[in-house]
Amino acid sequence: MxxxxxxxxxxxxxxxxxxxxxSAPGVLASLRVAFAEIGLPVPDDEHLRGFVGPPLGLSFHRSGLTHEQAEAAIEVYRREYEGGGMLDxxxxxxxxxxxxxxxxxxxxxxxxxxxxxxxxxxxxxxxxxxxxxxxxxxxxxxxxxxxxxxxxxxxxxxxxxxxxxxxxxxxxxxxxxxxxxxxxxxxxxxxxxxxxxxxxxxxxxxxxxxxxxxxxxxxxxxxxxxxx
CATH class of the missing domain: 3.40.50.1000 (HAD superfamily/HAD-like)
Structure with a gap:
């Protein structure tokens, strides 16, 4: 409506x-590291851009991650994001x-x-x-x-x-x-x-x-x- x-x-x-x-440059860079570190294929940039805006945990779940994988990915993402990605x-x-x-x-x-x-x-x-x-x-x-x-x-x-x-x-x-x-x-x-x-x-x-x-x-x- x-x-x-x-x-x-x-x-x-x-x-x-x-x-x-x-904010996409820093968000996407942090996501790439998160997927790689938890041992999952890194999605292409078109897919990753869909993470920008919605809640992060929801986006990981929509990408097929289990709860445990999503928790691990969020931990890595935050480390990268707080380490510099936030201001990229x-x-x-x-x-x-x-x-x-x-x-x-x-x-x-x-x-x-x-x-x-x-x-x-x-x-x-x-x-x-x-x-x-x-x-x-x-x-x-x-x-x-x-x-x-x-x-x-x-x-x-x-x-x-x-x-x-x-x-x-x-x-x-x-x-x-x-x-x-x-x-x-x-x-x-x-x-x-x-x-x-x-x-x-x-x-x-x-x-x-x-x-x-x-x-x-x-x-x-x-x-x-x-x-x-």
């Missing part, structure tokens, strides 16, 4: 990986300008991500994106560190972000911005629409099929849509 966009959003929730930052990353063109424009028109800006919150906060701080968020680093919402069998669904992260930022109050008009189907579905579970971004890691048609209200091709187009 597609939820229509409000005419004037008051709260914008932004995904991190694939929406604000291009960059901010997409136009993102600072987008966040500045949202601030200028009084829109509340928070991050709602499936990346574990400790990682998300480090990435946001490293690139100075906290300066553009409502509440600074307190405007970053993500799940706790996960294992292979436990992860907080993104719908719960979005619910927390909405509650903390006032986006669930009467009169608020909240919008999710993300690049993957789980962004769209988690937002819909909270009764809010999603603007999909085409520069992220979703496959062709993924966002539309999930029910995104609209898909934009650049941060400039997104800025115009949200601040018109």
């Amino acid at each position: 597609t939820i229509a966009l409000p005419s004037r959003p008051t709260h914008v929730l932004l995904d991190l990986d694939g929406t604000l930052t291009d 990353n960059s901010v997409f063109d136009g993102v600072p300008e987008l966040l500045t424009a949202l601030a200028d028109v009084g829109v509340t800006r928070v991050v709602a991500t499936a990346k574990p919150q400790p990682y998300a906060e480090q990435v946001v701080r490293h690139f100075g994106l906290d300066a553009y968020l409502s509440g600074g680093i307190a405007g970053v919402f993500g799940p706790a560190m996960e294992g292979a069998g436990n992860h907080e669904g993104k719908e719960k992260v979005i619910a927390r972000a909405l509650a903390a930022s006032g986006g669930d109050q009467a009169g608020a008009a909240a919008v999710m911005v993300g690049d993957r189907e789980h962004d769209v579905r988690a937002a819909a579970a909270n009764g809010i629409p999603t603007i999909g971004v085409a520069w992220g890691y979703g496959s062709p048609g993924e966002l539309e099929e999930a029910g995104a209200a609209v898909v934009v091709g650049s941060a400039g187009e997104l800025r115009g849509l949200l601040t018109a």
Whole structure:
């Protein structure tokens, strides 16, 4: 089901990986080491890019790993990611300008991500994106560190972000911005629409099929849509 966009959003929730930052280089490098070290064939990059965004344990299970294999892979992945992969990353063109424009028109800006919150906060701080968020680093919402069998669904992260930022109050008009189907579905579970971004890691048609209200091709187009 597609939820229509409000005419004037008051709260914008932004995904991190694939929406604000291009985290794929560090994520893919860490995944390659994880698969190799636990003795499994390393999938091609097209498959590995599907890991960027959803909860990590869920992605390993979808790749056919047993619970024990997934736990081992997550341990190796974290070692590699924390050792440098996390910051093999960059901010997409136009993102600072987008966040500045949202601030200028009084829109509340928070991050709602499936990346574990400790990682998300480090990435946001490293690139100075906290300066553009409502509440600074307190405007970053993500799940706790996960294992292979436990992860907080993104719908719960979005619910927390909405509650903390006032986006669930009467009169608020909240919008999710993300690049993957789980962004769209988690937002819909909270009764809010999603603007999909085409520069992220979703496959062709993924966002539309999930029910995104609209898909934009650049941060400039997104800025115009949200601040018109």
